[in-house]
Amino acid sequence: MLASDGHPFVLLLPFVVVAGFWLLSLLDPKPVHRVSFWKRNGTAVSIFLIVAVGLWALFMIVLPQLFMVEMSFRPKLPPTAMGGARDIYTFENYRYFLYGSTRDSSNWNSLHLTAFFTTIFVSVLVTLFNFLFSYPLAFYMAQVATAARVRLLLLLLIAPYWINEVLRAFAFRVMFAGSGVINRALQGLGILSEPFDFLGNNVALYMGLSYAYLLLLVFPLYNAVESLDRRQIEAARDLGAPWWHIHLFIVMPHAKPGIASGCTLVLMLTSGALAAPLVLGGPRTLWFTPIVYDRFYQAFNWPQGSAYAFILLLTCVAFVLLVLRLTKLSLGEMTK
């Protein structure tokens, strides 16, 4: 099929999906007493809301993504050949990701595949590490600390994020460099005789990635834990539960939606992070996002870059949906 024939379908797709969901909602039993969206907001506000949200979602999110997906199925061609006879839909960009060649499938593309799975694996570890770090903090803020202490902690947590993400990454680089603060301190204390290569061994990268999106986990957790009635904790304690049992079976089940939404955010953003890997990655570091970036801007192969980005997105979404299924949580609950 020629790629030029595909565009109308891409444009039509969002409308088909919206219509499909709308038809589905008609099948749902309606609550008896509910003021309709129209009545509650008035005509003018309703129109504004629908148009604003609709346009924003359509032009800023849905269509760019859809065109990217569409592009990923097209070959790399010089501008003159675009729309011509060679511009057909093809899987060659995905084939390249797997085999390192658009035709040959005898060898695996081990460099890109390793980077891809390392990225996913490390992102999961970073998310777990962030959770282990954030949960005690969130619990302390939500259930233990006084109001004044919470305000102070929030300020301390937020203030570093006023600094730009790239600058923060460079600050980490300065800290972890061979002659950086940390190496000099460790040498001064006599713990190290030679400076340790934090950058080359990815320590700085993992620290930077963990720190970059920490707040996005602390806040959903804090909200979720805070809504737990403290007397439930006391009741469990009164019934003989040790502290770990209370956390595992009372607090965490209650905070499950917050845990899920926070961890999803951190996982998605970590696996897609660009600044930290570019600035903090060592010469031997394999991270997937710089590869995607290179497809676009070094190889000038936009279709291939699109395919790579789409693969990463799809894998993360699938992983999140799988975890949600395993923890018996629905997407709707997460947004609570």
Added chain:
Amino acid sequence: MTADVHLDAMTVRFGPFTAVDRAELRIAPGEFFSFLGPSGCGKTTILRTISGFIDPTEGAVRIGGKDMAGIGANKRPTALIFQNLALFPMMSVADNVGYALRVRGQSRKQRQKRVDELLDLVALGDQGSKMVDELSGGQRQRVAIARALAVEPQVLLLDEPLSALDLKLRQHMRRELRAIQQRVGITFIYITHDQGEALTMSDRIAVMNRGRIEQVGDGRTIYDHPDTDFVASFVGETNALPGRVLEMTGETAVIETELGPLSGVNPRKLMRGSAAKLFIRPEALRPTSGEGLSALVTAVAYEGNLTHVSLLAGATPLAMLLGAGDGFAPPSPGETINLAVTHATILPVSDAGI
């Protein structure tokens, strides 16, 4: 197994505020004991101290003769039922009831039998698989009781657990709680600001005010023979007339009030000239055709078995309660009647009165 609870000169302070002031009390094993008082009197603090969530500043809590200092809430032989019940909403009824057993490492199968037993005890035998929010208020109440009884506590502590229920259900649950207590035979310590609950269920009651225990006794003693003016005015309705003791003769005394000299029992042996209050229960005022206080009837409220009569003697409002079987024709508003006082108590005036 049941145990006695001994509050040994127990004081609890929060900063400069004294929530419980030298409480000294022995609660017998198997007793249904109530703490009665207005909100903020320290009764909940006492309960939380017994259960181990608060440490006494001075003195000690002894359960079964053992000092509880240093023993956490999860290690004490007590179970607490919270005012809002604090059931676990993400668990089924059976899992709520079995939670304490699960904490002790029992598998679902092992705890099944005990959970069924407990659900039967509180008449919820077939509700185990429901979620907590599918139950009615009274049923939730019973789940909380079953959950607390699961580990066979020696003392059950109840923090106003009936306050969220409607009147009919509350009265029903009073009888049910009492019946459950007699069935399991353990010590119940009950906190309430509702004198009706305290009087109907308890073996003994401690009336509290501003962190102090004002009087301990069975319901009848508290009602008929109050020790302090606070107890007299907090427990039941009463007419209080301030005055000064004119003379004392044996068990009784005469006090000069704004309605003239009136006599009453004098349990505190007040001397002549001391400031005092005379307390007359509404049911101790009776219409009489002979000599008595003259009062104007301002309002009559008929309640079927009872009639509330509001009166004005001079400038002093009085309340009178006539039972349907007392044989008095209820007066009508605007009438002036004479009143006889059948029983009155003279107590010293304290600054702690309400």
